[in-house]
Amino acid sequence: MAKKKTIRTIPQARTPMPEQAPAERVKNFEEVACGYRLEDALVEAERCLDCADQPCVRGCPVGIDIPGFIRKVAAKNFHGAYDVITDTNLLPSVCGRVCPQESQCEGVCTVGETLEPVAIGRLERYVGDMAIAEGWANVPYIEAQRHKVAVVGSGPAGMACAADMAKAGCAVTVYEAFHEPGGVLKYGIPDFRLPNSVVDVEIGKLRQLGIRFECNTLVGRLFTLEQMLTTMGYDAVFVGTGAGYPSFMGIPGESLGGVLSANELLTRCNLMRARDFPAYDTPLQPGRRVAVIGAGNTAMDALRVSLRLGADKVWCIYRRTAAEAPARAEEIHHAQQEGVEFHWLTSPLALSGDADNNVRAMRCERMELGEPDASGRRRPIAVPDSEFEIEADMVVFAIGTNANPIIGQTSGLKLDRRGYIATDESGATSIVGVYAGGDIVTGAATVIKAMGAGRRAAQAMKAYLGLRDTDRVYADPGSDPAAAERPFGIARAERGFARVHLA
Secondary structure, rough: OOOOOOOOOOOOOOOOOOOOOHHHHHOOOOOOOOOOOHHHHHHHOOOOOOOOOOHHHHHHOOOOOOOHHHHHHHHHHHHHHHHHHHHOOOOHHHHHHOOOOHHHHHHHHHHHHHHOOOOHHHHHHHHHHHHHHHHHOOOOOEEEEOOOOEEEOOHHHHHHHHHHHOOOOOEEEEEEEOOOOOHHHHHOOOOOOHHHHHHHHHHHHHHHHOOOOOOOOOOOOOOOOHHHOOOOOOOOOOOOOOOOOEOOOOOOOOOOOOEHHHHHHHHHHOOOOOOHHOOOOOOOOOOOOEEOOOOOOOHHHHHHHHHHEEEEEEEEOOOOOOHHHOOOHHHHHHHHHHOEEOOOEEEEEEEEEOOOOOEEEEEEEEEEEEEOOHHHHHHEEOOOOOOOOOOOEEEOOOOOEEEOOHHHOOOOEEOOOOOOOOOOOOOOOOOOOOOEEHHHHHOOHHHHHHHHHHHHHHHHHHHHHHHOHHHHOOOHHHHHHHHOOOOOOOOOOOOOOOOOOOO
16 A cells, blocks of 8 residues: 655655747747656656645636546556546646646645645646547547537637537537637637647547537628527537637727737737748738737737747836736746846827838836725826837737627627626526527636536536436435435436437
8 A cells, every 4th residue: 555645755846847948939939838758747746645635626627636637647547647637628738738727726736835736737738748649539439319509619618518518419510710620729829838739639539529610600690599599400509709809998099000909919820820921821010129018828928929920129018017917927937038028017008100100109107006906906006207108110909808799799698798698607598598608708717717617508508408417427325315225326316217309
């Protein structure tokens, strides 16, 4: 019997992730983080205490059995580890790279109370990457049903919902407005953080479940949700269109040439391959002096993309301090390493143009922090007589996004006051048979939270369609009054189960 690990007996230091050197990586779009080697993964797996109360599982939005998969890694049973992860998450290589583990599973890790937390995300990525290299796939036996299900949007929420509905035997079709599936994973995240090749392989595993993808299809313009439920014959529809409508500040000069949203910059560069112009036809005039407004993960991506496109100078403009910045600490650190200059406590006032109506400068003012606002962060207050100017020939707004309005404009769905789709806790909308989840419901959030929303909606959709949810086969013994009367056996509600199709 293995000796129980304690905080004193495990490796004390978190295993570092090998990375490209800053001076090299700023010249290419290859991944910054190179991934664990075998010896790195085995050492880090030994740091898990295999806690009885498993706070990391509760901290994971999709409930991955984290101690279970790490035990498999420590035993060098990597295929077993992959099976454990993919019981609840079909995108381990994606989530291992882009999930904010520091505020989720790792943020509540017991080891983190004394030492640095276990690198759960890095271990998940290691297992996911091995699965890609070895060609593993977790495709269960699927008993076909008569139900047709449509998913609108192929981002994380849509993919998670589609996978669960396909496993339940439904014929699933995913509709995607862009020419390639993947949603924000494809258009919003650069290859140096999440390679498109990784997303493509994970999408391929969804195709193995029988899921069909229809790209270049804008639901709400070609046909409506109501038409999908009637003339198109779908029994249920899930909407996961995300929140990709960019926000601007409304300051003078936003219509000048060279002013764009981070969404446009990243979509052109990532999905439409403007970074490889002229090999690809997508035009993108890179700035030499670029100012990016905002300090979230999208802002960090825009800053670092601008450097790789050849900018001489790149500034991050943010009205609060680094402590309040929404971006992951790792992303800010990488941007600083690569040469981004941060102007904290700085707010733009107006953009100035040249004779050709192209942006040439941004007028700003200094800020100081006051009392907390509704977000819980300290409110920025302008410092009198502190105005100054930054010369810039490209200004990128990365200050958040809004709900994509097309679905709401073209259907009878009830929306909330912000324009997002209103749902109950299960994801059910105001139209019977239509469910929604992810950023189109909550506003911009994380990949794994969107996947969790997609899975919750799938659970409700299965109940709506009368399908037995195989993820919830057996009830809690405590809920079966007969459980105390028998030493073994299945719950009474499960006895004699037979599937019946009603005409």
